Amino acid sequence: MALTRSAIVATAMAILDAFGLADLSMRRIAGALGAAPAALYWHFANKQSLLAGVAAELIADLDGPATITPDALSEWCHELRDRLLAHRDGAELVSSVLAMRLLEPTPADLLAGSLIRAGFPTAEAGPAARLVVHFILGHTLDRQGYAQSLQLGVAGPAGPDPDEDFTYGVRLLVAGLSANGTG
Amino acid sequence: MALTRSAIVATAMAILDAFGLADLSMRRIAGALGAAPAALYWHFANKQSLLAGVAAELIADLDGPATITPDALSEWCHELRDRLLAHRDGAELVSSVLAMRLLEPTPADLLAGSLIRAGFPTAEAGPAARLVVHFILGHTLDRQGYAQSLQLGVAGPAGPDPDEDFTYGVRLLVAGLSANGTG
DNA sequence: ACCTGAACACCGTTCAAGT
DNA sequence: ACCTGAACACCGTTCAAGT
Numbered sequence: 180m181a182l183t184r185s186a187i188v189a190t191a192m193a194i195l196d197a198f199g200l201a202d203l204s205m206r207r208i209a210g211a212l213g214a215a216p217a218a219l220y221w222h223f224a225n226k227q228s229l230l231a232g233v234a235a236e237l238i239a240d241l242d243g244p245a246t247i248t249p250d251a252l253s254e255w256c257h258e259l260r261d262r263l264l265a266h267r268d269g270a271e272l273v274s275s276v277l278a279m280r281l282l283e284p285t286p287a288d289l290l291a292g293s294l295i296r297a298g299f300p301t302a303e304a305g306p307a308a309r310l311v312v313h314f315i316l317g318h319t320l321d322r323q324g325y326a327q328s329l330q331l332g333v334a335g336p337a338g339p340d341p342d343e344d345f346t347y348g349v350r351l352l353v354a355g356l357s358a359n360g361t362g
Numbered sequence: 363m364a365l366t367r368s369a370i371v372a373t374a375m376a377i378l379d380a381f382g383l384a385d386l387s388m389r390r391i392a393g394a395l396g397a398a399p400a401a402l403y404w405h406f407a408n409k410q411s412l413l414a415g416v417a418a419e420l421i422a423d424l425d426g427p428a429t430i431t432p433d434a435l436s437e438w439c440h441e442l443r444d445r446l447l448a449h450r451d452g453a454e455l456v457s458s459v460l461a462m463r464l465l466e467p468t469p470a471d472l473l474a475g476s477l478i479r480a481g482f483p484t485a486e487a488g489p490a491a492r493l494v495v496h497f498i499l500g501h502t503l504d505r506q507g508y509a510q511s512l513q514l515g516v517a518g519p520a521g522p523d524p525d526e527d528f529t530y531g532v533r534l535l536v537a538g539l540s541a542n543g544t545g
Numbered sequence: 546a547c548c549t550g551a552a553c554a555c556c557g558t559t560c561a562a563g564t
Numbered sequence: 565a566c567c568t569g570a571a572c573a574c575c576g577t578t579c580a581a582g583t
Binding site for chain 1: 506
């Protein structure tokens with residue numbers, strides 16, 4: 180079969196799930212496709228572009244919350260976290276691609292749009308959305324990073340339950356946004 | 363001069379500042395010290411341990427906030443962010459070492475301790491502190507990651523002003539904590 | 546247009562051997 | 565105790581050459 184961008188991205192995603200971001204090399208992707216490493220460079224300018232394609236698929240057809248009730252906001256946060264958790268090192272991949280500004284619309288853009296449509300002060304919707312998303316990324320990065328270091332055998336002792344942390348954080352953020360949106 | 367752990371860490375820090383985390387290799391650290399790469403492995407078990415030493419120095423003698431007024435909390439957040447910004451890729455380095463649980467006390471531990479001493483509900487101090495720290499790390503990671511990708515020449519268009527985002531985020535978090543601490 | 550082969554300039558880590 | 569030399573098994577990327 181011919182080498183296509185989407186076949187390459189799908190193969191990369193499979194390697195990510197099976198072996199993690201550290202083992203997601205151009206050589207390994209090419210090997211899994213039965214191609215020479217250099218072949219990938221006809222389809223992607225560099226490794227970052229390829230990773231951007233994987234990250235885009237990871238959060239494909241994510242929408243902003245439909246309504247801005249506390250429950251809907253909280254559910255959206257959990258959905259974003261679950262998408263990141265669904266793939267090994269998902270948070271690290273997505274946050275690095277977001278940092279490069281290679282992924283649009285960003286999850287924060289989607290959330291900000293929903294906030295504005297619900298009457299949230301326009302100037303504050305962006306910063307508020309990025310606050311929420313940075314917490315979700317920071318939290319999930321930590322959680323997946325610990326799992327990664329366990330497998331490498333370099334991890335220190337385990338910390339507190341991440342699910343409790345996440346639920347608490349989302350509740351406090353949602354309460355803060357509600358106070359702001361109505362105030 | 364003899365190779366010591368602290369001389370190695372200091373050299374690594376200098377390379378980090380000058381060239382960034384991607385160029386902070388064992389071979390380059392050894393080269394800067396006039397030693398063979400393998401020499402580092404007598405002093406550190408692996409690269410992660412060496413990086414943990416650099417991260418520890420980066421946040422050395424950081425204290426929790428002395429009082430838990432909104433101003434003191436906000437100032438502490440800015441201080442942590444400034445420490446991360448003071449070294450190239452500081453947030454990426456610190457968050458990866460934190461994820462491995464190789465750094466104690468963590469910034470979140472320090473903040474949680476201050477919160478508890480000020481009468482914050484004990485069970486919530488940890489989650490609250492980690493919410494704050496994950497936002498700070500997520501935010502700073504994004505900011506320094508964009509700077510990094512600019513230098514690599516793979517960056518997309520710039521986003522909004524990060525200082526405004528940070529100030530907004532800290533204000534909302536501090537308001538949320540105050541509501542919780544007194545409620 | 547699409548891909549290979551070979552090369553360039555790197556990595557982290559191990560381990561026998563030296564002093 | 566502390567370090568070197570050499571090796572092992574890798575990287576991302578480029579580029580002439582093939583089809």
